[in-house]
Amino acid sequence: MKERIRIASGQGFWGDLPSAPIDQVRLANDKSPIDYMMMDYLAEVTMSIMQKQKLRDPKAGYAKDLVEVIDTILPDIVNKNIKVITNGGGVNPEACRDAIFAAARKKGIKIKVGIVLEDNILDSIDSLLASGHPLKNMETGESLKNVRSRVLSANVYFGAAPIVEALRQGAQIVITGRTTDTGLTLAPMIHEFGWSPNDWDKMAAGTVAGHILECGAQSSGGNFSADWKKVKDFTNIGFPIAEAFPNGEFIITKHPKTGGIVSRASVAEQLLYEIGDPREYITPDCVADFTSIQLEDLGRDRVKVFGIKGRPATEFFKVSMSYNDGYSAQGTLTYTWPDAMEKAKLSDKILRGRLKKAECTFEEMRTEFLGFNSCHGSLTPTKESDVEEVVVKFAVRGQDKNSIIEFGKNIAPLILTGPPSVTGFAGGRPKPSDVVAYWPALLKKTAVTPRVIVEEA
Amino acid sequence: MKVQLLEICHARSGDKGDAANVGLIARDERFYTLIKKEITAAKVKKHFKGICLGKVERYELPNLWALNFLLHNTLGGGGTVSLKQDAQGKTLAAAILRMEVNVPPAVLRKTTQKQKSLKRVVKKKSK
Numbered sequence: 031m032k033e034r035i036r037i038a039s040g041q042g043f044w045g046d047l048p049s050a051p052i053d054q055v056r057l058a059n060d061k062s063p064i065d066y067m068m069m070d071y072l073a074e075v076t077m078s079i080m081q082k083q084k085l086r087d088p089k090a091g092y093a094k095d096l097v098e099v100i101d102t103i104l105p106d107i108v109n110k111n112i113k114v115i116t117n118g119g120g121v122n123p124e125a126c127r128d129a130i131f132a133a134a135r136k137k138g139i140k141i142k143v144g145i146v147l148e149d150n151i152l153d154s155i156d157s158l159l160a161s162g163h164p165l166k167n168m169e170t171g172e173s174l175k176n177v178r179s180r181v182l183s184a185n186v187y188f189g190a191a192p193i194v195e196a197l198r199q200g201a202q203i204v205i206t207g208r209t210t211d212t213g214l215t216l217a218p219m220i221h222e223f224g225w226s227p228n229d230w231d232k233m234a235a236g237t238v239a240g241h242i243l244e245c246g247a248q249s250s251g252g253n254f255s256a257d258w259k260k261v262k263d264f265t266n267i268g269f270p271i272a273e274a275f276p277n278g279e280f281i282i283t284k285h286p287k288t289g290g291i292v293s294r295a296s297v298a299e300q301l302l303y304e305i306g307d308p309r310e311y312i313t314p315d316c317v318a319d320f321t322s323i324q325l326e327d328l329g330r331d332r333v334k335v336f337g338i339k340g341r342p343a344t345e346f347f348k349v350s351m352s353y354n355d356g357y358s359a360q361g362t363l364t365y366t367w368p369d370a371m372e373k374a375k376l377s378d379k380i381l382r383g384r385l386k387k388a389e390c391t392f393e394e395m396r397t398e399f400l401g402f403n404s405c406h407g408s409l410t411p412t413k414e415s416d417v418e419e420v421v422v423k424f425a426v427r428g429q430d431k432n433s434i435i436e437f438g439k440n441i442a443p444l445i446l447t448g449p450p451s452v453t454g455f456a457g458g459r460p461k462p463s464d465v466v467a468y469w470p471a472l473l474k475k476t477a478v479t480p481r482v483i484v485e486e487a
Numbered sequence: 488m489k490v491q492l493l494e495i496c497h498a499r500s501g502d503k504g505d506a507a508n509v510g511l512i513a514r515d516e517r518f519y520t521l522i523k524k525e526i527t528a529a530k531v532k533k534h535f536k537g538i539c540l541g542k543v544e545r546y547e548l549p550n551l552w553a554l555n556f557l558l559h560n561t562l563g564g565g566g567t568v569s570l571k572q573d574a575q576g577k578t579l580a581a582a583i584l585r586m587e588v589n590v591p592p593a594v595l596r597k598t599t600q601k602q603k604s605l606k607r608v609v610k611k612k613s614k
Contacts, residue, residue: 075567169504255580256497256514295497295512298551302510304501308548308555321548337550355568396563396570404571405578408537409585425570467568470504 032065032222037215037239037272041069041116042246044076044093050246050269055103055112057285064112064271065222068214070244071096071118077208078352078466080120081152081183091122092129092205100203101133107202108139115193115214119205121150121183126205131487144196144484146206151349151478152184158477165349165471174471180353182466186473187348189314190236191227192480193217199484208350210313212240215272223276233316234340235278238323241311242282242300242335243270249282249300250331251290256299263289268331279336281328292331314347314475316340346472355467356393357434360425361441362400364454371414373449374399374422380448381424384440390433392426399423421454427465434462488595489587496522498580503557505565506541507576509583512553517594519552525588531556534586538579556583 038058040051051069058064071093084091096118107114119126123145134141151158155178159165165174174181185208194217196204204217216236219225225232242249250270251261261267268288274280282297284290301320305311308320317340324337365373378397385395398404400421402412426437438459445452492498492511495518500509511526513519528545535543541560548555562576563569573579 253499253577254497255499255584256512295514298512298553299497299499299510301551302499302508302512302548302553302555304503304508305510305555306503306506306508306546306557308546321550323550325551352567358570360570394563394570398572400572405573406538406582406585409534409582423572427568427570465568468504468565 031224031276033276035065035218035222035274036063037066037068037218037243037274038064039243039246039269039271040067041071042244042248043073044071044095046246048095051099052102053288054269054285055106055110057288058110058112062285064110066113066115066218068243069096069114069116069118070211070214071116072120072208074350074468075352075466077121077183077185077350080122084121089125092120092126093118096126097129097133100130104134104137104139104141108141113197113202113204113218115204115217117206117209117211117214119145119207121185121207123147123205123207130203130205135487140486142200142202142484142486144199144201144204144482146188146192146196146204146209147481147483148478149186149188149207149209149480150184151186152181155181155184158473163473163477165351165473168470168472174469177353177469180355181469182352182354184349184351186478187314187350188480189213190217190220192482194220195482196484197221199482201484211244212237212313213315215240215243216315219274227315230316230340230342231338232278233343234318235280235338236274237311237313237316237318237340238301238320238335238338239272239274239280242297243272245300245303246270247290248303249297250284250292251296254291254296254299256295261289261291265289278338279334281332281334283332292333294325294327294333297325297333297335312344314343316343345475347475347478349471349473351469351471352466353469355465356427356429357431357462358425358427358465359434359438359460359462360423361438361460362421362423362454363441363444363452364419364421365449366451367418370420371399371402371417373452374420377422377444377448377452378424381440381444385437388436390436391430392428392433394428395424395426397422397424431462438462488590488592490590491584492522492526492586492588493584495588495590496584498583500576500578500580502562502566502575505560505562507558507561507579509556509558509579510553511556511583512551516552519549521588521590521594522554523547526554526586528556530586531558531583534583535561538582
């Protein structure tokens with residue numbers, strides 16, 4: 031058993047800083063080693079985008095950026111023996127693996143890749159419904175029947191277990207589909223320290239480490255509200271690294287000489303990110319209690335995290351489904367002094383009048399004034415008359431596509447048929463885009479079993 | 488002494504479906520005692536009038552000197568459906584720091600002696 035492992039965060043979402051995973055591997059050395067790198071690529075809406083890509087091309091449906099990253103870091107991760115764990119396989123982990131094998135072959139490198147399958151339940155929804163799994167919306171209680179015909183993607187969130195199995199079989203790279211972000215970090219701890227999956231405190235410790243790593247630099251100085259002016263060298267911000275120990279304690283740090291900051295405050299902010307009841311942070315692996323987490327700032331960008339308590343996992347997997355829910359479009363115009371806000375508000379009135387005349391129907395039309403109060407609404411103390419420039423943003427959503435198209439046609443005309451000193455209309459007419467709504471559900475763990483395949487090529 | 492939460496707290500917010508979570512973290516344990524007493528769910532609901540259209544739930548994390556607020560019915564239908572500029576509630580962390588709270592001068596003084604980062608508060612108050 032290892033005395034310590036270091037797990038680096040390489041990507042907090044699909045589209046995160048491209049140089050981050052490359053730097054994490056490049057900067058790894060004897061003084062600041064990396065044993066594992068986790069990369070999170072999936073958000074709720076991502077799976078539906080990937081599902082669409084796969085429908086058009088059976089070889090697509092995963093994070094293409096991931097293959098580019100692996101291609102770049104391959105020689106380094108082999109030389110430094112760094113294992114990579116990522117959910118970038120999306121809805122097509124097999125194709126993702128094959129693309130990685132192809133890249134490795136070109137470089138003359140042999141590599142063992144593990145994939146985790148069976149999280150994608152799109153094709154078995156009806157048989158699941160028939161065998162008594164209701165898959166109703168866990169937030170609203172609504173029956174799936176109401177949207178069944180419009181479902182685009184359906185995936186179970188697996189936990190750490192299948193990744194642990196892939197590591198046990200010797201995979202250097204593990205590619206999963208819809209695995210929890212936290213499972214990507216917990217898995218190597220279970221594997222290296224031989225933790226029992228029923229040791230709930232340990233499961234919770236690895237889960238909390240995962241929560242701190244899963245948003246990339248958001249725990250190491252990015253989006254840091256406490257002292258952002260004191261954050262050094264945002265340009266070269268270091269992504270976080272968890273230095274984990276067999277007793278469940280870990281230290282959050284980053285590579286030396288990188289930008290950013292790791293402090294009690296930076297870690298605390300990330301711990302508060304997107305949580306509900308802090309006593310019940312539910313994953314497939316455990317229920318972690320965030321009120322048990324103790325932080326100790328060791329200085330020099332090192333924060334010790336310890337004391338974490340957990341409770342038994344529930345008997346359910348969370349399911350994330352997405353479905354088509356009409357169309358939306360948005361467009362913007364910029365008004366300037368004098369009377370910028372007055373003009374912007376008048377443009378909104380004119381547009382609404384014209385859309386009404388054209389008998390457009392929307393489920394929602396929203397107008398916001400960017401640069402004035404679009405985010406903080408009535409909390410904004412600025413007077414309208416003090417606004418020198420404002421971007422007015424019009425947005426509509428609805429089931430009638432023609433109304434959305436008509437909306438798009440009516441933005442640019444405001445420039446020559448409305449109030450003056452207006453600009454900023456570029457990029458053509460706003461076009462309707464599909465609204466993809468999210469359907470969270472629960473599924474008994476016994477209804478689906480992950481499948482792990484590890485191959486070398 | 489009335490101060491904005493910005494002076495004694497930091498925060499982070501994000502989305503949970505159509506709800507936003509707003510984590511409010513005190514810069515010091517004394518300030519945690521204060522916000523725990525003063526920043527109630529009802530006050531937060533009132534502060535976010537017109538933004539949060541549902542109920543506000545409050546959770547305590549004394550270990551992190553933090554309160555976590557769940558603002559229901561806040562994001563215009565949630566991340567993928569919402570037409571809002573801030574569809575994920577990312578800027579609501581800053582918005583909660585606009586709230587004002589009464590800090591007893593003694594608390595402010597004792598803490599600021601310890602913490603250089605709070606120089607700003609002292610400077611402002613001594614003006």
